[in-house]
Amino acid sequence: MKGRGAVDVRIEEVRFSYDGAPMFFETTIAADAITALIGPSGSGKSTLLNLVAGFETPTQGRILFAGRDFTSVAPSERPVSMIFQENNLFAHLDVGANVGLGRSPSLRLQRADRKDISAALERVGLAGKEKRLPRELSGGERQRVALARVLVRDRPVLLLDEAFASLGPSLRQDMLDLVRDLRRARDMTVLMVTHDPADALRIAEHTIFLEAGRIVASGDTATMLSDKAPKQVQRYLGGEIGGAGGEFARKGT
Amino acid sequence: MALRDEPLTGARRGAAEWAGLAALGFIVLLIGGAIVGMALEGVRDPSGAGAAFDSYLLRVVRFTLLQATLSTLVSVLPAIAVARALSRHGAFRGRGIMLRLFSVPLALPPIVAALGILALYGRAGLFADLAAATGLGQWPSIYGLSGILTAHAFFNIPLAARLLLQALDTIPADHWRLASQLGMSPWSTFRFIEWPAMRAALPGVAGLVFMLCVTSFTIVLTLGGGPAATTLEVAIYQALRFDFDPARALILTVLQLGLTISVVFLLARLGANMSGEASISISRRRHAGAGRMETLFNAAVLGLAFIFVGAPIAAVVTAGLEADLARLLGEAAVRSALLTSLLLALVAAVLCSVLTYALVSGRMRLESGRRSAPAGLLERALDGGTSLVLVVPPIIIGAGWFLLLRRFADAFALAPVMVASVNAVMAIPFAVRAIRPAHDSAFDRHDRLCRQLGIRGLSRLRLVDWPVMRRPLATGFAFAMALSIGDLGVIALFGSEEVQTLPYLLLSRMSSYRTADAAGIALILAVFCFLLIMLAERLGGERR
Numbered sequence: 001m002k003g004r005g006a007v008d009v010r011i012e013e014v015r016f017s018y019d020g021a022p023m024f025f026e027t028t029i030a031a032d033a034i035t036a037l038i039g040p041s042g043s044g045k046s047t048l049l050n051l052v053a054g055f056e057t058p059t060q061g062r063i064l065f066a067g068r069d070f071t072s073v074a075p076s077e078r079p080v081s082m083i084f085q086e087n088n089l090f091a092h093l094d095v096g097a098n099v100g101l102g103r104s105p106s107l108r109l110q111r112a113d114r115k116d117i118s119a120a121l122e123r124v125g126l127a128g129k130e131k132r133l134p135r136e137l138s139g140g141e142r143q144r145v146a147l148a149r150v151l152v153r154d155r156p157v158l159l160l161d162e163a164f165a166s167l168g169p170s171l172r173q174d175m176l177d178l179v180r181d182l183r184r185a186r187d188m189t190v191l192m193v194t195h196d197p198a199d200a201l202r203i204a205e206h207t208i209f210l211e212a213g214r215i216v217a218s219g220d221t222a223t224m225l226s227d228k229a230p231k232q233v234q235r236y237l238g239g240e241i242g243g244a245g246g247e248f249a250r251k252g253t
Numbered sequence: 254m255a256l257r258d259e260p261l262t263g264a265r266r267g268a269a270e271w272a273g274l275a276a277l278g279f280i281v282l283l284i285g286g287a288i289v290g291m292a293l294e295g296v297r298d299p300s301g302a303g304a305a306f307d308s309y310l311l312r313v314v315r316f317t318l319l320q321a322t323l324s325t326l327v328s329v330l331p332a333i334a335v336a337r338a339l340s341r342h343g344a345f346r347g348r349g350i351m352l353r354l355f356s357v358p359l360a361l362p363p364i365v366a367a368l369g370i371l372a373l374y375g376r377a378g379l380f381a382d383l384a385a386a387t388g389l390g391q392w393p394s395i396y397g398l399s400g401i402l403t404a405h406a407f408f409n410i411p412l413a414a415r416l417l418l419q420a421l422d423t424i425p426a427d428h429w430r431l432a433s434q435l436g437m438s439p440w441s442t443f444r445f446i447e448w449p450a451m452r453a454a455l456p457g458v459a460g461l462v463f464m465l466c467v468t469s470f471t472i473v474l475t476l477g478g479g480p481a482a483t484t485l486e487v488a489i490y491q492a493l494r495f496d497f498d499p500a501r502a503l504i505l506t507v508l509q510l511g512l513t514i515s516v517v518f519l520l521a522r523l524g525a526n527m528s529g530e531a532s533i534s535i536s537r538r539r540h541a542g543a544g545r546m547e548t549l550f551n552a553a554v555l556g557l558a559f560i561f562v563g564a565p566i567a568a569v570v571t572a573g574l575e576a577d578l579a580r581l582l583g584e585a586a587v588r589s590a591l592l593t594s595l596l597l598a599l600v601a602a603v604l605c606s607v608l609t610y611a612l613v614s615g616r617m618r619l620e621s622g623r624r625s626a627p628a629g630l631l632e633r634a635l636d637g638g639t640s641l642v643l644v645v646p647p648i649i650i651g652a653g654w655f656l657l658l659r660r661f662a663d664a665f666a667l668a669p670v671m672v673a674s675v676n677a678v679m680a681i682p683f684a685v686r687a688i689r690p691a692h693d694s695a696f697d698r699h700d701r702l703c704r705q706l707g708i709r710g711l712s713r714l715r716l717v718d719w720p721v722m723r724r725p726l727a728t729g730f731a732f733a734m735a736l737s738i739g740d741l742g743v744i745a746l747f748g749s750e751e752v753q754t755l756p757y758l759l760l761s762r763m764s765s766y767r768t769a770d771a772a773g774i775a776l777i778l779a780v781f782c783f784l785l786i787m788l789a790e791r792l793g794g795e796r797r
Contacts, residue, residue, distance in 0.1 A: 018624070055701060076707025087698040092720045106712035153706075 006032035006187045007066040007079055007156040009052060014061035018047055023213030025051070029206075031066075034183055034190040036200035036221060039210035040236060045193040048210070049159050052191065053082045065157065076105070081150040082159040085166060088146035089134040095121065095145050096130030102153035113152075120148040124178065140171045147178065151186070158183070160192035164199075176203045197225050197237060209233045268710075273615015274631070276608040277638040280678055284645050287653025294503045294656045309480075310501075314508060317484040320398060320473070321466040324405035329459050331406070332413035335558045337447055338551035339414065340421040351555065354563055355411035360786035361566070362739025363408070363471035364756050365775040368763070369565030370404050370476065371395065372572045372772065379568070396478025404472040409462045411562055416461075420454035421447060439547045456523040464516050468509075468646040471741045471756075475763065485509040486648045490745055499656055506652050510645065517644045572769075573776025581773045590758040591777070594738050597673050597754060602734035604677035606726055609684040610692070612638050617696050639685045642678045650675050651743035668747035672754070676737035683736060684729035687793060691725035724792050731789035735782045755781075 008031035016023045023044045029035050029052075037045045050056040052063060054075035062071045065079050081102075089098045099117045100109050109117070121127055124144040134142055143163055150158055160179070164172045180203040183190050194200060200207050200221050207224040209217045209232065217230040224233060339348065358366065373379050374395040381392035395403070424446060432442050470486040477483055483491070485505050492502035581587050612635050619632035628636075642650075654671055658664040699717055703709070708717060741756035748757040755778050762771040 053705065055704065074707075075701075075704045076709075082705055084701065087702065090699065090702070090717060093716070097716075101706050101708060101716070105706050105708040107716055 005066075007189055009157060009189060009191065010062075010064040010067070011048070011052070012062045012064060014051060014058040014063065016047060016051060016056060016058050018044070018213075021213055023047060025061075025215055027208060027215050027218060029189060029191050031189050032183075032187045033206060034180065034192065034204045035206040035208060036204035037191065037193045037208050037210060038195070038197060038200060038236075039216075041195070043210040044213040045210055046161055047213075049082070049161050049191065049193055052157075053080050053159055054078050078157075079155045080157045080159060081153050081155045082161065083143065083146045083150065083163040085162045088149075088163075089142055091134050093134075094130065095126065095132045095134070095137070098134070098145055099130075099149045099152055102149035102151075116152050117148070120151040121145075123151060123182075124148045140167050140175065143167070143175060144178070147175075147182065151182065154186070156186075156188060158188050158190045160190065160194075162193050162195065165195065172199070173202065179203060201225055209236070211236070269611075269614045269618045270631070271615075272611040273618075273635045276611035276615070277635055279608060279674075280638050280641055280681075283674055283678055284641060284650060286657060287645070287650045290653040290655070290657025291503050291506055293660070294499050298500055310504065310508075313483055313485055313488045313505070314512075316482060317467060317509075317512070320401050320405075320482070320484065321463050321469075323398070324402055324409065324466040324469075325459050325463045327402050327406045328409035328462050329413050329455070331554075331558065332410050332417055332458075333451060334554045335410065335414040336417035336421060336451070337443065338554045339418050340447070341547070341551060342555075351559060352415075354559065354566075355415055357566055358408045358411050358562065360735060360782050361569075362741070362756060362778055362782055363404070363469070364475060364741050364759055364763075365569055365739065365779045365782075366407055366565060367404055367472055367475040368572070368759075368771060368775045369569040370400065370407065372568040373564055374400070374403060377768070394478070396476060397482045400476035400478065401469075401473055401482065404476055405462075405466050405469065407562060407565055408472075409465065410558065412465075413458050413462055414558070416458045417451050417454060420450050424450050439544065457520070460516070460520040460523050464513070464520060464643075467512060467516060468648075470646075470648050470745070474741075474745070475760070485512065486646065489648060489652050493652060493655055493746060502652055502656065506649055510649055513646060513649075514644055569772075569775055569779055572772035573779070576769045576773030576776070578773050578776070581770060581777070586753070586758060587755075587774065587777075590753045590755045593669075593753060594755040594778075595781075597669060597676070598734045598738040600669075600673040601676035601680065601737040602730045604673060605680045605684050605733035605737075606688075606730045608677060609639070609681050609688050609729060610722070610726065612681070613685065613689045613692050614696075617693050621696065621700060639681050643682060647675045647679050647740075647742040648746070650678075651746045655746050665747060665749040665752065668744070668749065668752040671747050672743050672752075673737075675743045676740055677733065679740070679742070680733035680736045683732045687729035687732060687789070688722070688725050692722060695721045728789045728793040731785045731792065735785035735789065738785070739778060739782050 009029040011025045011027050011029070014023075014025045016025075021042075025044075025048055037048065039045055047056060051058060054070070054073060054077075058071060062069050064070065070078050089095075090101075093101075096114075096117055097107060099120060100107055100113065103109060103113045103116065118127070118130065121129060124147050126141060126144055126148065129137075129141075134145070137145065146163070158179075164175045167175060176199060179190065179192075182188065192199070192204065204221045207218065207221040208215055209224065209230070211232055216232050217224065223229065225237070227234070229237070339351070342348065371378060375381065376392060376394060378392075378395070384390065384392040393399075428446050432446055437445065467484075468486060469484070470490070473482070473484045473487045474490065477487060485508055489502050489505045489509065492498045492505060616632055616635040619629060619635070623629060623632070651671060655664050658667055695718075699721075703713055703717060738754075739756060741754075741760060744752075744754050744757045745760070748754065753761075755774060759771055759774045759778065762774060
């Protein structure tokens with residue numbers, strides 16, 4: 001997928017059923033932008049991400065990247081990288097190998113690859129830590145290693161499944177800022193699931209709101225999370241966010 | 254739809270399922286072949302099978318059930334007292350040693366234990382000498398029901414005590430605090446707190462012990478001592494090896510199969526864990542202090558249990574050391590039997606690890622593929638395949654194949670194949686305990702990541718699965734090898750002058766009354782088993 005332009009993701013009348021709960025998704029994720037997915041737990045946020053990543057197959061409908069149908073393509077063959085909340089690294093492999101797997105799944109690395117790995121690690125603030133094992137790193141550092149792997153893998157779409165949810169507030173802001181910078185540098189399309197509207201306000205241009213397996217509302221983040229937001233979103237955000245909306249707006253993007 | 258699933262499931266995914274299916278096929282073939290062997294025998298000579306029904310048969314069935322019932326009683330009742338004492342005193346000195354000792358019978362081959370019991374309670378044993386020296390007159394013979402019960406209690410008191418202790422460990426700490434706050438007497442504590450916890454586990458524990466005693470072969474063979482104390486399994490062995498009476502062997506086999514199937518069915522309904530517990534629980538929770546009387550009582554219970562379990566082990570060691578070990582190890586027959594045992598156990602352990610891994614990994618892939626949908630037929634079959642051998646005991650498999658093979662070939666020449674494959678399948682339930690938890694948790698952590706990054710096939714094996722599974726596989730391997738090396742089951746049927754394992758040689762020395770030789774061989778065998786079990790526990794322990 002090298003030398004491509006920005007890639008948009010079209011989710012075309014996708015139907016899926018999880019635990020007997022029917023789901024239906026229809027939307028387009030804008031290219032070269034960050035889109036946040038918010039909604040109550042069980043609303044289908046992670047399922048939508050898994051459908052885009054290819055871990056789940058729709059019972060109906062299509063998933064298109066830059067207009068090409070990828071509905072039945074294996075996860076590793078899609079123009080997508082994904083970061084999970086945990087277990088992004090193999091605990092028995094060192095940092096260099098974990099990042100290197102993004103370049104070669106059989107870990108056959110050339111000298112140039114190793115240079116790229118070092119550069120990627122430097123880019124995420126882990127210069128020279130190739131030989132460390134994941135257990136020697138903090139939670140934030142482990143997610144940085146996963147981001148470094150995204151860089152060497154170089155796919156145009158990045159999916160974040162509550163990737164920073166287990167980090168403390170300031171660490172989380174640092175990671176979000178890093179994602180924003182990397183997105184700009186690489187023209188990536190980012191789709192992130194978060195349970196905290198502050199994450200969306202910080203870096204996401206667009207926000208999609210899900211409820212009970214459907215996309216209920218979407219628009220730019222500033223509108224979606226203000227008091228001009230659709231009723232369902234306001235109900236989800238609740239009284240405290242209604243008041244806090246102004247405060248978030250000040251932080252802005 | 255198939256087209257759509259294909260790229261998702263990928264080549265590797267299919268491979269694991271096929272491997273699981275192949276492993277299941279092997280087990281089914283092994284058991285199916287035995288059943289075909291029996292069926293052919295029955296078809297060939299239906300009148301013979303009918304004629305085999307006689308009062309002898311009835312007596313054998315009755316004795317099988319009688320000894321299993323009594324063995325269960327003499328194992329489980331003391332175990333209740335022992336487990337309770339261990340649970341009440343969470344931190345006394347020697348508790349660790351006690352629990353370690355209780356894990357020894359699991360590693361000890363039954364034939365070695367039988368020898369230890371003979372060395373203690375036999376006519377030429379320690380107690381007989383004591384009785385003679387103190388003028389108490391003649392010591393009664395240990396052979397028969399008393400010997401069988403003693404040996405079964407030796408194996409199963411520790412097993413039942415450990416399982417019941419686990420049940421006691423599940424009692425929430427708050428209940429203990431509440432009990433001591435309310436000032437409950439030991440009896441009330443037992444009645445309201447300990448007994449309910451143990452009662453829930455008791456049917457499963459008793460069922461497991463009963464099953465082990467119904468299928469107990471070696472103990473009855475070596476300590477039964479005659480036709481008056483014969484169980485179905487031993488009668489099958491005698492019908493095939495001594496009387497050459499296939500018709501009788503067939504009817505006995507069918508009876509035993511019917512018996513084990515009903516017991517397993519009953520056990521499954523009770524929710525018992527049929528492979529027993531391989532790990533020991535060394536909980537050190539401190540409860541409210543026991544009173545003086547209770548402490549004395551518990552000390553007596555634990556002291557007796559310690560002596561009862563420890564003494565036969567000590568007897569094996571001392572009797573073995575008295576034997577001329579150097580001469581024994583120099584003997585060609587001993588050396589070749591040792592070599593055969595090691596070789597067959599090695600093959601069995603490799604086969605067992607491979608089969609177990611294939612079953613476990615095929616099952617897990619199916620489980621993760623279906624998400625929350627109910628388990629499919631194949632997944633349940635792979636799951637059940639791991640414990641199929643519990644329904645069909647090794648002697649039955651051996652007997653069926655013996656009946657089948659003697660039509661086409663020299664059954665004795667095929668001894669190595671039969672011993673290795675049956676022992677491999679026999680050890681699967683134990684290997685599953687070592688391999689499955691590690692495999693399933695690693696699969697949960699790694700599968701999505703591997704699919705995302707496209708790590709498949711050999712790369713996945715080399716970079717992900719092997720480094721993670723190496724230790725658990727080695728644990729399962731060592732357990733399987735220890736079980737196999739000490740087993741006297743199939744080899745009793747198929748053994749001959751040409752193919753002898755160490756337990757087989759031990760049996761033949763015992764039956765020719767070369768007691769010192771037998772004691773020496775038993776010690777050698779025990780040492781090998783122990784080294785393997787220690788290795789398995791070490792590998793398993795460091796993983797955690």
